[in-house]
Amino acid sequence: MTKQDFDRRDFLKGAVIGGAAAAGGTAAMAPIPTAQAQQPETAPTPAAPETAGYEFLNLDEAAFIEALVDHMVPADEVSPKGTDLGVNIYIDRALAGAWGKGERLYMQGPWKQGAPSQGYQLPLTPAQLYRAGIAATNAHCRKTYGKPFDRIEDAQREEVLIGLSTAKIKFENGLPVRVFWATVYQTVIEGMYSDPIYGGNRNKAGWAIISFPGIIAVHRDHVEKYRGKPFPNKPIGIADMS
Amino acid sequence: MTTKLKEVDVVIVGLGWTGGILAKELAEFGLKVVALERGAPRTSENDYSLPNIRDELRYVVRHDLMQNTARDTITVRNNPTGSTADASPRLVPAG
Numbered sequence: 001m002t003k004q005d006f007d008r009r010d011f012l013k014g015a016v017i018g019g020a021a022a023a024g025g026t027a028a029m030a031p032i033p034t035a036q037a038q039q040p041e042t043a044p045t046p047a048a049p050e051t052a053g054y055e056f057l058n059l060d061e062a063a064f065i066e067a068l069v070d071h072m073v074p075a076d077e078v079s080p081k082g083t084d085l086g087v088n089i090y091i092d093r094a095l096a097g098a099w100g101k102g103e104r105l106y107m108q109g110p111w112k113q114g115a116p117s118q119g120y121q122l123p124l125t126p127a128q129l130y131r132a133g134i135a136a137t138n139a140h141c142r143k144t145y146g147k148p149f150d151r152i153e154d155a156q157r158e159e160v161l162i163g164l165s166t167a168k169i170k171f172e173n174g175l176p177v178r179v180f181w182a183t184v185y186q187t188v189i190e191g192m193y194s195d196p197i198y199g200g201n202r203n204k205a206g207w208a209i210i211s212f213p214g215i216i217a218v219h220r221d222h223v224e225k226y227r228g229k230p231f232p233n234k235p236i237g238i239a240d241m242s
Numbered sequence: 243m244t245t246k247l248k249e250v251d252v253v254i255v256g257l258g259w260t261g262g263i264l265a266k267e268l269a270e271f272g273l274k275v276v277a278l279e280r281g282a283p284r285t286s287e288n289d290y291s292l293p294n295i296r297d298e299l300r301y302v303v304r305h306d307l308m309q310n311t312a313r314d315t316i317t318v319r320n321n322p323t324g325s326t327a328d329a330s331p332r333l334v335p336a337g
Contacts, residue, residue, distance in 0.1 A: 099304060102312070102335065103310075103312060104304070104305070104310050104311060104312050105311065105312055105335055106311045106312055106315035107312065108315075117320075118320055120335040122335075125335075126335050129335070183335065190299055190303065193298075194298070194299035194303075195297055195298075195299065198299060215292070215293050215296035215297075217292060217296060236293075237293075238293045238294060238296070238297060240293075241292060241293035242293060
């Protein structure tokens with residue numbers, strides 16, 4: 001997205017029509033210049049899947065997540081890139097849904113900092129954790145590179161992610177970096193390999209990476225049929241059997 | 243208000259794996275058995291059938307069949323003697 005001349009995010013923030021989406025209120029937006037107004041028609045837009053659009057992530061967060069998943073899952077001979085796999089959509093739906101709200105998470109306290117073996121101990125729901133973590137990471141990026149995560153170069157993004165994964169980066173708002181990174185990493189993996197009904201693993205391209213056959217429970221009939229032959233890579237998902 | 247039930251031979255608290263086997267064996271032996279289960283009523287046909295039961299995210303990662311710890315958490319004694327700086331996968335809020 002950073003390679004495009006047209007920045008969708010800036011357009012949405014500046015547009016009069018999109019003002020409510022950006023500000024969530026009745027803030028008056030300056031009308032956009034004519035030249036910029038004509039760009040949406042010529043901007044290259046790949047065919048958007050039916051699940052496009054965000055329920056939870058705001059514009060800055062969406063830009064961050066898209067850059068994150070495209071960097072962690074680049075397009076190569078192994079897989080399509082993260083946004084083509086729908087990992088960003090998976091993360092958005094997960095944060096908007098019950099897991100993001102912490103509906104099955106014990107949140108009564110008391111709150112103490114635990115040892116890593118004692119699991120998650122923060123008084124934040126996953127959605128709150130993500131919001132705080134994205135903001136803190138972008139603050140670090142602005143301080144270090146002068147721009148938020150989605151606008152820095154690939155090599156700089158690599159530095160940031162390595163810094164998060166080793167906890168060499170410390171968040172200024174005090175959020176534990178390891179907890180944020182572990183959660184991000186876990187949700188990216190979920191976005192690649194969970195059933196496509198959750199928004200990720202689009203067209204089962206994630207399962208194709210590891211030749212996972214999907215939700216078939218029993219391979220009893222396959223033993224004779226495919227003896228000595230490669231097992232066909234045609235994964236079956238929940239939607240296929242519904 | 244307490245509800246007083248008719249007296250029976252055996253009361254089993256929890257009709258899970260262990261309670262279910264106990265209830266069956268004792269009832270077949272001829273005893274009057276009542277089992278108390280706080281979880282939702284589930285059947286093989288409805289709740290454990292394809293395709294949804296093979297949803298790894300829902301059941302293995304999110305533990306959807308297990309006790310909802312938001313309502314009533316599990317309490318264990320856990321006093322680690324040493325701490326490690328290494329990140330643990332269990333740092334993730336599993337929900």
